[in-house]
Amino acid sequence: MLPLAAVSVLLAGCGAEVEGVSEAGAGPVTVQRCGEEVEYTTPQRVVAYEGGSADKLFSLGLVDHVHGYVMPPANPPVSESPWAEDYAAVEFLSDDLLNRELVVDAEADLVVAGWNSGFSDQRGITPEILDGIGIQSFMHSESCFNYPGHPERLTPFEGLYTDLERLGQIFGVEERAEELVGEFEERVAAVEEQAPEGDPVPVFLYDSGTDQPFTAGNQVPPNDIIRYSGGENIFGDLEERWTQVGWEAVVEAEPEVIIILDYGDQPAQEKIDFLTSSPAMAEVPAVVEENFFVLDYNEGISGPRNIDGLEKFAEYLREQKG
Incomplete structure (x- = not known):
C-alpha cells in the first residue's frame, strides 16, 4: 500500500488551507460503525454514494484515496459543489442506486454511504454483506437511527462531527478532522448568538x-x-x-x-x-x-x-x- 505524499490542498468549501495531509497506511485502527467496533485498514479505492459522502472525504483532503462516486439523478450537479475540482479528479461510476456489483467491479476497499440511503437490505448491499466479501464500509452516523442491531443516537450535527472525526481516524488525518470540526462548531455558535430574540x-x-x-x-x-x-x-x-x-x-x-x-x-x-x-x-x-x-x-x-x-x-x- 503506497503512502499518500504530503500535499497542500485548498478546501474551497471551508476556505482553509490544509498542509501536510498525513501519510496513509500506518496500520489498522478500530472505529465505531453505528455502535459496532470495526477494524479498518487505510483505504485507497473509496466509493462514495451521494454528495454528503464525497463531500466529507473531500473536506478532509482525501481526494487521492477516492476512486469514484455514485450520484443518483436527484442530486444537484457536482459542478455546483465547493469541491467541484475534487469530483472532476475522480471517476463518476453511476447515476443508479448503490449495488454490490458496482462496488465489486470498482475494486472498492471502502464504501461510504448512509443506511437506507445507499446501503439497503432490499438491494443486497449492507455492511454485513460487504464485510463478508472483504470490502470495508462506513455509515453516516446520522443514519444509524434506523440501522437494525447496532443503533446509535446522535443529533444530526453531532453525527456530522462524529463522521469527520471517525474518517480522520481511519485515514490518519485526525488533526485535519479536529480542525474542521472546530471550525464548524464556531460557525454554528456564531449563528446561535445572532438568532432572533x-x-x-x-x-x-x-x-x-x-x-x-x-x-x-x-x-x-x-x-x-x-x-x-x-x-x-x-x-x-x-x-x-x-x-x-x-x-x-x-x-x-x-x-x-x-x-x-x-x-x-x-x-x-x-x-x-x-x-x-x-x-x-x-x-x-x-x-x-x-x-x-x-x-x-x-x-x-x-x-x-x-x-x-x-x-x-x-x-x-x-x-x-x-
Whole structure:
C-alpha cells in the first residue's frame, strides 16, 4: 500500500488551507460503525454514494484515496459543489442506486454511504454483506437511527462531527478532522448568538408529496438547521428521519416559514406553486406571506454543506424578524 505524499490542498468549501495531509497506511485502527467496533485498514479505492459522502472525504483532503462516486439523478450537479475540482479528479461510476456489483467491479476497499440511503437490505448491499466479501464500509452516523442491531443516537450535527472525526481516524488525518470540526462548531455558535430574540419561528420543511407531505423529523440535518437559526421545526417532536405527515397537522401548526428542499426533477418553484395553490394551505401564515426558503439538497443531507445551509437560513430568518 503506497503512502499518500504530503500535499497542500485548498478546501474551497471551508476556505482553509490544509498542509501536510498525513501519510496513509500506518496500520489498522478500530472505529465505531453505528455502535459496532470495526477494524479498518487505510483505504485507497473509496466509493462514495451521494454528495454528503464525497463531500466529507473531500473536506478532509482525501481526494487521492477516492476512486469514484455514485450520484443518483436527484442530486444537484457536482459542478455546483465547493469541491467541484475534487469530483472532476475522480471517476463518476453511476447515476443508479448503490449495488454490490458496482462496488465489486470498482475494486472498492471502502464504501461510504448512509443506511437506507445507499446501503439497503432490499438491494443486497449492507455492511454485513460487504464485510463478508472483504470490502470495508462506513455509515453516516446520522443514519444509524434506523440501522437494525447496532443503533446509535446522535443529533444530526453531532453525527456530522462524529463522521469527520471517525474518517480522520481511519485515514490518519485526525488533526485535519479536529480542525474542521472546530471550525464548524464556531460557525454554528456564531449563528446561535445572532438568532432572533423571542419565541422560535415555527418552520415547516416541505420535501415532496401531494396526498401527504414528506418532511423532516428530528433525526435529520434540517432539524438542527432550523433550531440553531432560531426556528422550531413543527415536526421536531417526531423521532424520525424523513417521514410522511398529514396536511391537517401542517395547517394546525401554523408555520410562519416553509423550507423547500430542492432536488430531483421537480424544481423548487413547482413545489412553491403547489403549496400556494392548495386550498388546504391557503390560510397558513407562511403561504399568505409567501415566506419560502429554498434549501439545496446537499445542505439538507448529512455533510459539510449543512453548515452553509445553516448560515443561509439563519440570515433569512434574521431578515424576516428584522
